[in-house]
Amino acid sequence: MLKILKYSIVDLLRSRWSYVYFAFYLLLGYVLLFLNNDINKAVITLMNIIIVLTPLIGTIFGVMYYYNSKEFTELLLAQPIKRSTIFIGQYLGISLSLTLSLLLGLGIPFVVYGLFKSAAIFDFSLLILVGAFLNFIFVALAFNIALSNENKIKGFGFAILMWLFLAVIYDGIFMISLMMFNEYPLDKFSLFATMLNPIDLSRILILLKLDISALLGYTGAVFKDFFGTNLGAILSLLVLCFWVAIPLLRINMKLKKKDF
Numbered sequence: 001m002l003k004i005l006k007y008s009i010v011d012l013l014r015s016r017w018s019y020v021y022f023a024f025y026l027l028l029g030y031v032l033l034f035l036n037n038d039i040n041k042a043v044i045t046l047m048n049i050i051i052v053l054t055p056l057i058g059t060i061f062g063v064m065y066y067y068n069s070k071e072f073t074e075l076l077l078a079q080p081i082k083r084s085t086i087f088i089g090q091y092l093g094i095s096l097s098l099t100l101s102l103l104l105g106l107g108i109p110f111v112v113y114g115l116f117k118s119a120a121i122f123d124f125s126l127l128i129l130v131g132a133f134l135n136f137i138f139v140a141l142a143f144n145i146a147l148s149n150e151n152k153i154k155g156f157g158f159a160i161l162m163w164l165f166l167a168v169i170y171d172g173i174f175m176i177s178l179m180m181f182n183e184y185p186l187d188k189f190s191l192f193a194t195m196l197n198p199i200d201l202s203r204i205l206i207l208l209k210l211d212i213s214a215l216l217g218y219t220g221a222v223f224k225d226f227f228g229t230n231l232g233a234i235l236s237l238l239v240l241c242f243w244v245a246i247p248l249l250r251i252n253m254k255l256k257k258k259d260f
Contacts, residue, residue: 004076004086008093012065018101021057025105033113043123046106047206050131051199055138056163058098062142063159065094067152083255087143088248095139099132123206130202133240137198138163140247147254170197195236198243205236 012018028049036042066073069090076086110124142159149155174193178186194200 004089005093005096008065008090009097012061012094012097017061018097021098022101022105025102026108029106029109030112033109039123043127043206046127047130047203050102050127050134051203051206052167054098054102054131054134055167055199058095058135058138059142059159059163061094061098062091062139063146063155065090066143066146067155084252087251087255091139091143091248091251095136098135098139102131102135103128126206130206133244134198134202137240137243137247140244140251144247144250144254147251147258166197166199171200174200195239198240201236201239205233 028046032042032045033039036045073086073090077083106124106128141162145159145162146155149158174197177193178190181189194204
């Protein structure tokens with residue numbers, strides 16, 4: 001697995017898109033820190049971008065890498081190597097390279113501005129942690145979609161639709177549900193519905209860390225009572241871990257049945 005992981009990372013480092021992704025976050029970090037005197041505002045802006053962009057990039061990279069390396073993967077499958085070893089190695093290579101680009105792209109401006117010496121380091125660390133989780137989650141989901149669809153166009157279409165649903169449509173359905181059933185106690189429903197979407201869960205974690213949950217109104221108070229506690233934070237991280245583990249388990253099950 002380590003050899004496949006190493007090959008995947010090196011292969012991605014040769015791609016100009018990895019450097020474009022890194023340069024984008026590097027430029028974004030410098031611009032936001034230069035324009036904002038308040039670090040919290042810079043982190044909030046970064047959150048709004050990372051929460052939407054990171055899942056999209058992870059989805060596109062995951063699907064694109066699977067289809068582009070399909071012939072090489074089939075060659076590896078002809079060797080006495082476990083299927084799970086090949087695909088998990090590729091998955092880890094993509095996820096780690098994207099996370100490294102995110103970490104370096106945003107970390108370098110923070111180091112240059114000396115923000116690691118301030119309390120902003122905790123907010124920044126949570127932001128990177130959430131971004132890493134989103135990378136691992138959406139690359140795994142992208143691999144699932146690609147494995148289920150031999151047609152490249154169909155696979156890309158389903159992958160973008162999946163991202164669009166979790167990033168935009170899900171929130172609309174959630175808000176409509178809250179409005180339609182506002183006469184009923186919706187505390188537990190809100191918490192459960194938030195955990196069903198890793199993007200929403202990541203956003204709530206960061207907002208609560210920045211102590212601006214009051215902007216969310218009554219719903220924010222409910223979230224703060226649960227996610228604001230140590231138990232709630234630990235449970236949230238466990239849910240994000242489940243969001244990584246479940247797609248990986250499905251990949252493993254799919255590999256056992258799939259005829260390449």
